[in-house]
Amino acid sequence: MPPGTADSAGSPLALISLGLVAGYLSGLFGVGGGVVVVPALLLLGVDQRIAVGSSVAAILPTSIVGATGYALSGNVDWIAGLMLALGIVGGAQLGSYLLARLPRDLLFWLFMGFMVVVVVSLWIVIPERDDAISLTPLSSVALALTGVVTGILSALLGVGGGIIIVPILIFFFGASDLIAKGTSLLMMVPGSISATLGNARRNNLSMRIAAYVGISACLASPLGLLTAHAISPFWSNAAFSALMALVAIQLLAKRLTRGSKA
Known part of the structure; x- marks a missing residue:
């Protein structure tokens, strides 16, 4: 992509x-x-690295606004x-290191299997609104390990x-x-800061794109939060499982497209 194209892509x-x-x-x-x-920016003609980097930067203000909204309730x-x-x-740092060293085919299909299990589980386990995380020394370690695995998968699979x-x-x-949604948004804040600083050093983001997307996302985030409170846990799980199915289809389509080009 010629210099300056990324900054001018997208009205x-x-x-x-x-x-x-x-x-x-x-x-x-x-x-x-x-x-x-990311897929929308690619359709607008943005280079993939710029699209990913700009998306991560836009997530920062959005996750702060979202986490604040959930925290207030x-x-x-x-x-x-x-x-x-x-x-x-x-985990993200480890994932970046392993990116060129692990068989991505195996990781991809393991992750797809994980997605299927999670989608099924969301229809089986319906949480109550007053449920809370029970924090013990063992669960705290398990949470940190969950973060490590999540960081690795995020880096390897995007x-x-x-x-x-x-x-x-x-x-x-x-x-x-x-609580799962609010805690997830809180978790994203330091990760987004770290990734954005790295992408900025490597010129892998457009501040123009990140600003337009990030600021407008902040305006719509409270409406999504109100919807999350308004719907029941059952419909929340049903909607989230639909989103995960969309992600799985998107990843599979991207993989098949790369395979056909190869």
Whole structure:
């Protein structure tokens, strides 16, 4: 891509519209919104590295706004979020190191299997709104290890941490759907800062794109949060399982496209 193309790609209206959709999904599901932002930026003609880097930068203000909204309603577990954040930052670094050293085919299909198991579990385990994470020394270590695994998978497969963390907190740690989403957004803040600083050093982001998408996403995030509170845990799980199915289809399509080109 010629110099300057990334910064001129996408009209302000298109980027703002994209940010509004991503922000709503972020507030509703406790995810970063990259599952929508990155493919849309690619369709707008943005280079893939710039698209990923700009998406991560846009997630920072969105996750802060979303985590704050959930925190104000008492739906953030601060200690669990800290343990996850510590793990995911270290895991992301390890994932970057392993990127050229592990068989990605095996990892890809293991992750797809994980997605299937999680989608099924979301229809079996329906949390109660007053459920909370039981923190013990053992569960704290398990949370940190979960963060490490999430960071590795995020780096290797290019998926956001929220799509992994939210169902795990519900299924394995007994969190309510709202606490899982709020804690997931809190966890994203340090990870996004770390990744954005790295992408900025490598010129892998467009501040223009990140600003348009990130600021508009902040405006829509509270609406997603209100929707999350308004719907029942059952419908929350049903909607999240649909999002995970969309992510799985997107990853599979991307893989098949690369395979056909090869």
